[in-house]
Amino acid sequence: MSQEMLTVLETKKRGKPALPKGVDDDLVRRMYRLMLTTRLMDDRAMRLQRQGRIGFYVPSIGQEACAVGSAAVMTDEDWCFPSYREPGAALTLGADLQAIVHEWYGNAADNTKGRQMPVHYSFKAQRFVSISSPIGTQIVQGAGAAMAMKIRGKKAFSITYFGDGATSSNDFHTGLNFAAVYKSPCIFFCSNNQWAISCPLSQQTASESIAVKAQAYGMPGVRVDGNDVLAVYQATSEAAERARAGEGPTLIEGLTFRIGPHSSSDDPTRYRPSEQLEEWQAKDPIARLEAFMKKAGLWEDAFGEPLVEEINASIAEAVKVAEETAMPASATLFDDVYADLPAHLAEQRDRLLQQEKTAGAAEMDADAAFPL
Amino acid sequence: MPTLTLLQAVNSALMDEMAEDENVVVLGEDVGLNGGVFRATEGLQAKYGENRCFDTPLAESGIIGTAVGMAVYGLRPVPEIQFSDFIYPAFDQIVSEAAKMRYRSGGEFTCPMVIRTPSGGGIRGGHYHSQSPEAYFAHTPGLKVVMPATPYDAKGLLISAIRDDDPVLFFEPKRIYRSIKQDVPEGAYEVPIGKARVAREGTDCTVVTWGAMVETCEKAAKQAEEKGISMEIIDLRSLVPLDEEAFLESVRKTGRCVVASEAPRICGFASEVAAIVSEKAIESLEAPVLRVTGFDTPFPYSLEHVYMPDAKRVLAAVEHAVNF
Known part of the structure; x- marks a missing residue:
């Protein structure tokens, strides 16, 4: 199998570079803005975490092109089964910045009602399915949703995101196998950021690439420059066409790099060589798109500092609103376990509320910090 | 009204609900052309096509994981796990x-699905075809856990489970798949989830049980009657949600409680029932709450009949309670 890697942004040709099919100037500008917003959200959230204002965070710095370029292909019929490193996809699909920030705080306005750690988003209106922490479970679910689309005769696809670490999980094997057997319209998008917390890719697989694994499942495997948003868009768009045409699933490997830590609790200087970090910092997906836009005549001065300031201002406003919002009420603990509240939960809730009246509410341990 | 076995009643429920709701799909190992190894899905593929009833690759995590994706998308999948002993690869999913989808998404996404799986011993199936794993699932908030003991309940409960908006574990007591026959109405009807049934009325000792153990306890009740002891049997039908009032009311009347289950004792569901009786009916008790369960050993092959609680063991516990 070919180990070629699709790249679009840098071309040796002179003159205005060509855009992939389906991409116009406005989309390029929009993707730039989305990638920048994702980056600035990460910057802000990591600082909020360091200041003790939110409990935890997972940055996706350096990987914005994978999430944005692929999600930009989706229409209202398509569904997304993300991991926790695709906030860029949520933004691309139209998730509200304020809703994202409420989720960091787990407050009463958080649409997931403070039920999960920060970054475990759920956006039903955007068909962005609730994220869990286990690294591969969504792969099989994405395959299942694609089977459902096929059963209903929809010309749509599901896209499931995961990292290189998840390719070691049984869910990776199972998801790809089911999707291929049923020829279901599923795109498996691996953001290969080369590190699973402290373990490099060589600890996950002895395979020469992730994309090559597709061959054994009987589906195409494509390797794409994951820091090249146009290449990501093109590869995903081709996979989407195959899916909609009933030709089955595709595995896409976006080769990228996790510039930041695994999470706010991780210190990558303990295990990762600084030369590798520097090498990849030089391939920053946002800087590369900026250079392309300048060459293509798509850049405007307003995309520089003014845009950064505008986005930062809206994040700051969202943070302010979130911090002024109360935490969820104790009684909400018992909602949404089932469609209807069963008797045993009603009993537990009533007892808790009674106890709060007589003995006061339970107190949060201000020093509790997540270690991983 | 046709007289059906429990297995035929399951098939009848699937037939009716697939006709009722085109979102209902059946998937699993050998459920298609072959109609399932026990034949519970016989005829479904012929009637509803390969899009509605289909075989899967041999991977339980894949059967349940894809069903979760289908349910989140809007279908109502009814996956079959061929034996409940094989359910563990799917435990994570x-x-x-499935159990946490509604809660963790703040109610945005739901996972309406019914995991059907034959469970329990007494078929000479050894360790990997005989276990009773219901407690693992009853311990997980977000799941409903159901186990019928009669053909009538099997059909009505399965239909209720398919119409339920939450994930349901539907354990089918395979030892009595074909041994009990009962009049079962044609067409769809519901037996509500979360309502227990008085399987036998009595005055001296309450026996709380579920699944195939209901039949065992009925045998014990006949033997008890000969000794002048009147046993009341409560068939739970649903473990989650649990109809506490049904057995508490019975215990308040009889003053004694035995809980009978095939599963191992430690942390089994029998312990949950015993704890509830102790917490809420202590003033009525004239004897300790006793558990009759499988032993805390792996499920054996040759000594299966020794391992499984039989009528003698149930009767011994009842006599102990009555003579306490």
Whole structure:
């Protein structure tokens, strides 16, 4: 199998570079803005975490092109089964910045009602399915949703995101196998950021690439420059066409790099060589798109500092609103376990509320910090 | 009204609900052309096509994981796990995903699905075809856990489970798949989830049980009657949600409680029932709450009949309670 890697942004040709099919100037500008917003959200959230204002965070710095370029292909019929490193996809699909920030705080306005750690988003209106922490479970679910689309005769696809670490999980094997057997319209998008917390890719697989694994499942495997948003868009768009045409699933490997830590609790200087970090910092997906836009005549001065300031201002406003919002009420603990509240939960809730009246509410341990 | 076995009643429920709701799909190992190894899905593929009833690759995590994706998308999948002993590869998808989807998404996404699986011993199936794993699932908030003991209940409960908006573990007591026959109405009807049934009325000792153990306890009740002891049997039908009032009311009347289950004792569901009786009916008790269960050993092959609680063991516990 070919180990070629699709790249679009840098071309040796002179003159205005060509855009992939389906991409116009406005989309390029929009993707730039989305990638920048994702980056600035990460910057802000990591600082909020360091200041003790939110409990935890997972940055996706350096990987914005994978999430944005692929999600930009989706229409209202398509569904997304993300991991926790695709906030860029949520933004691309139209998730509200304020809703994202409420989720960091787990407050009463958080649409997931403070039920999960920060970054475990759920956006039903955007068909962005609730994220869990286990690294591969969504792969099989994405395959299942694609089977459902096929059963209903929809010309749509599901896209499931995961990292290189998840390719070691049984869910990776199972998801790809089911999707291929049923020829279901599923795109498996691996953001290969080369590190699973402290373990490099060589600890996950002895395979020469992730994309090559597709061959054994009987589906195409494509390797794409994951820091090249146009290449990501093109590869995903081709996979989407195959899916909609009933030709089955595709595995896409976006080769990228996790510039930041695994999470706010991780210190990558303990295990990762600084030369590798520097090498990849030089391939920053946002800087590369900026250079392309300048060459293509798509850049405007307003995309520089003014845009950064505008986005930062809206994040700051969202943070302010979130911090002024109360935490969820104790009684909400018992909602949404089932469609209807069963008797045993009603009993537990009533007892808790009674106890709060007589003995006061339970107190949060201000020093509790997540270690991983 | 046709007289059906429990297995035929399951098939009848699937037939009716697939006709009723085109979102209902059946998937699993050998459920298609072959109609399932026990024949519970016989005829479904012929009637509803390969899009509605289909075989899967041999991977339980894949059967349940894809069903979760289908349910989140809007279908009502009814996956079959061929034997409940094979359910463990799917445990993560059941307890981490299906059970938590509604809660973790703040109610945005739901996972209406029914995991059908034959369970329990007494078929000479050895360790890997005989276990009773219901407690693992009853311990997980977000799941409903159901086990019928009669053909009538099997059909009505399965239909209720398919119409339920939450994930349901539907354990089918395979030892009595074909041994009990009962009049079962044609067409769809519901037996509500979360309502227990008085399987036998009595005055001296309450026996709380579920699944195939209901039949065992009925045998014990006949033997008890000969000794002048009147046993009341409560068939739970649903473990989650649990109809506490049904057995508490019975215990308040009889003053004694035995809980009978095939599963191992430690942390089994029998212990949960015993704890509730102790917490809420202590003033009525004239004897300790006793558990009759499988032993805390792996499920054996040759000594299966020794392992499984039989009528003698149930009767011994009842006599102990009555003579306490």
